[in-house]
Amino acid sequence: MAGPDLARAVLAAAKAKRERGRSTRSRGGDPRRYRKRGYSGPGPDPRDPQPFGALLGKLVRDRGWQQPAAEATVFGAWERVVGTDVAAHCRPVKLVDGELTIEAESTAWATQLRLLSGKILAKIAQEVRPSPVKRLRIHGPAAPSWRHGPLRVPGPGPGDTYG
Numbered sequence: 001m002a003g004p005d006l007a008r009a010v011l012a013a014a015k016a017k018r019e020r021g022r023s024t025r026s027r028g029g030d031p032r033r034y035r036k037r038g039y040s041g042p043g044p045d046p047r048d049p050q051p052f053g054a055l056l057g058k059l060v061r062d063r064g065w066q067q068p069a070a071e072a073t074v075f076g077a078w079e080r081v082v083g084t085d086v087a088a089h090c091r092p093v094k095l096v097d098g099e100l101t102i103e104a105e106s107t108a109w110a111t112q113l114r115l116l117s118g119k120i121l122a123k124i125a126q127e128v129r130p131s132p133v134k135r136l137r138i139h140g141p142a143a144p145s146w147r148h149g150p151l152r153v154p155g156p157g158p159g160d161t162y163g
Contacts, residue, residue, distance in 0.1 A: 071132045098134035110140040
């Protein structure tokens with residue numbers, strides 16, 4: 001090829017390359033990324049609307065949030081997990097290192113829950129996968145505190161109040 005023919009060929013190649021780049025840029029990137037247009041047809045297709053629960057479950061699995069989700073289920077669905085009778089008389093307080101602390105409404109219920117602890121652990125393991133609870137710590141209601149405010153004075157306490 002001589003000079004003018006070579007220049008025309010290079011110019012034509014550059015124009016063609018520019019047009020290809022322009023059509024790709026106008027659509028937003030690589031043309032292989034685009035999905036097929038049209039109807040999905042009678043069978044299942046990834047473009048079909050998905051149930052929200054299935055999408056949320058996929059997100060939890062993809063991000064590795066199974067353990068935090070299981071811990072949240074223990075607290076959020078406490079009544080469903082342990083049953084309405086038990087849930088009416090106790091509540092979960094905290095879950096640390098596989099140990100669930102449960103506060104009962106009375107000391108009698110705390111004793112009853114200690115006797116039922118094996119069944120409660122089995123119910124939690126059945127309802128929540130993977131089970132975040134390995135041990136239970138059950139205590140009765142908290143005693144009233146005489147301490148009020150951020151400052152404390154050491155001593156016998158409010159003895160002069162009862163005079």
